[in-house]
Amino acid sequence: MMGASYVVTGSVNQSCIEAATSPHAKRLLAQADMADVTMAPAADMFEMGVKLQVLKRGTLFPMRAQKLYQLYTQYDSIEDIPGKERDKLEKEVFRDNLESIWQSTKAFFPTRDPSQIEKTVNHPKRTMALIFRWYLGLSSRWSIAGETGREMDYQIWCSPSMGAFNAWVQNSYLANVENRKVVDVAKHILIGAAYCYRIHGLRTQGVQFPSAYAAYPPNRFAHDIRQFQ
Secondary structure, three states: OOOOOOOOOOHHHHOOOOOOOOHHHHHHHHOOOOOOEEEEEOOOOHHHOOEEEEEOOOOOHHHHHHHHHHHHHHOOOHHHOOHHHHHHHHHHHHOOOHHHHHHHHHHHHHHHOOHHHHOOOOOHHHHHHHHHHHHHHHHHHHHHHOOOOOHHHOOOEOOHHHHHHHHHOOOOHHHOHHHOOHHHHHHHHHHHHHHHHHHHHHHHOOOOOOHHHOOOOOOOOOOOHHHHO
């Protein structure tokens, strides 16, 4: 209606069968409502407080990630964190002692970005940031790989458009995540846009339609694109 020449989908594609996302993550995405999205600290810009949109339904990642950022802003080093709080982090979030996490982090960066470790010299707060970023960085990998036992730590990037899409396809064959193919999704979005555009055009000419005809349901027509050519 606004003159767009094409449509780009993001979050919606993650729930399609072609996406390199774990089956569990896809199911969570397919169940999401528009309100099931929140903001969480971004791994690569953690220290600056930059946030990104993630799914909050079915995962504790947003809450845990925000807790890490809260501790980062509140304390100047890992050692300054109260023992009880630190124990909770090791048991519930990292599932390992923080010293081991730091050793793993130091082993990772020399081949990736040596300067990251160099910046921690005499800067304990920077060390704390890299330890916390270990969790933020791996959580997205866990959701893609389907890491067993880490389901509640999955970081799944998602916007409200995922919930809008789920509401639209609720009573159609696309409600089942096993049926979601990228081509079908794109096809129905484009055909639906053309349908709504045509309905609007006819209404501006005085043609009246029952309310049931105002929207395009994905399962209204045959799924073969050749039906529309």
